[in-house]
Amino acid sequence: MPATRSRAAVVGVIGLTQIFAWGSSYYLPAVLAGPIAADTGWAPAWVLGGLSLGLAVAGLVSPWVGREIERLGGRPVLVASALLLATGLVLLGLAHRLVTYELGWLVLGLGMGSGLYDPAFAALGRTYGEEARGPITAVTLYAGFASTICWPLTALMAARFGWRGACFVYAAVHLLVLLPLYVLALPREERRAAPPARLRAEPGTDPTSLPDRLAFALTALTFTLAVVTMTVVAVHLLAILEASGVGAGAAVALGAIIGPSQVAARLIEILFGRRYHPIWTMLGATLLVAAGIGVLLADLRIAWLGLMLYGAGNGLRSVARGTLPLALFGPHGYAALMGRLALPALFAQAASPSMGQALLAVAGPRGTLVVLGGVTIANLAVAACLLPLAARRGAMRGAPSRG
Secondary structure, three states: OHHHOOHHHHHHHHHHHHHHHHHOOOOHHHHHHHHHHHHHOOOHHHHHHHHHHHHHHHHHHHHHHHHHHHHHOHHHHHHHHHHHHHHHHHHHHHOOOHHHHHHHHHHHHHHHHHHOHHHHHHHHHHHHHHHHHHHHHHHHHHHOOHHHHHHHHHHHHHHHHHHHHHHHHHHHHHHHHHHHHHHHHOOOOOOOOOOOOOOOOOOOOOOOOHHHHHHHHHHHHHHHHHHHHHHHHHHHHHHHHHHOOOOHHHHHHHHOOHHHHHHHHHHHHHHHHHHOOHHHHHHHHHHHHHHHHHHHHHOHHHHHHHHHHHHHHHHHHHHHHHHHHHHHHOOOOHHHHHHHHHHHHHHHHHHHHHHHHHHHHHHHHHHHHHHHHHHHHHHHHHHHHHHHHHHHOOOOOOOOOOO
């Protein structure tokens, strides 16, 4: 069935749609929160709270989304995500009452839960099986440009058409461009029976056994800890830098280092990563993030180096998020598994902006970095615990890495 569509076309379409799916949802408040609060008079906490609501909803629906991708394939679910994201953006643009605004984010949460990384990875795993590592890595390479492209684009549209107009334009992009691309480029796959309540349908991998339960729990925990650090940095990095004495313009320039660093690390993964088990990608990602935070704590005069290391680690983390479960548990039931793994990570992501704000107020910028460093070191220990479990499932080199 995958042969009915060019792999390059499938990867290109999913990569392109990821840029705008992220840019018109997760990255939207970074640019529009200020104009929305100024225009409506709503408290900034309520405006930013819309994103937390959306992420919580995405977490709630992620297990169901994974099962549906396993049963139907990625095409119908990703098509539905484009419709949901467009509907949510229209509701935001029409919102003159806070309840309508929050309702818009609720619908956007359904769209994020069915259209961001985890569903996209699940769709690729459903289509390409053990050969999905290459396509997954390539999609993260495209998506690494989401903030680079959409932040200035959103700012330009808000200046030209207002924040409501920006929401309407993004809605039109989803309906008129991204939805048809999904329909035309993604393969129509055969339906499958509902997946069994197991991670894999192969002997020796029954999750009722202690090693499999432990592998699932550790994988979920390492993804959750990683996403907490990523979200706090994404939302509060500029505030941390400015509170540490860095000027506003310099803080923005330093923050811009992260995006290219993510893309560079993913390029290296594409060239060399397939030679190694994805557990090494996860360990390397966590180590780079810890080193980056350590540099920020040690000397802000070389903050550029810390953010380069952090960005490279965060870029590799996104790759490992899709490839590590595939290597640990195999392609059978992979889509449903990704939905289950996304649940705790998205809940933690929903709570992280508020937690980061409270931590910054109580502990200050340095204390916040110390806590983030501690979380990352703990995550490194959790990821290391997966090494023997990865070895149990095959050789540490060359495991499901074709493609």
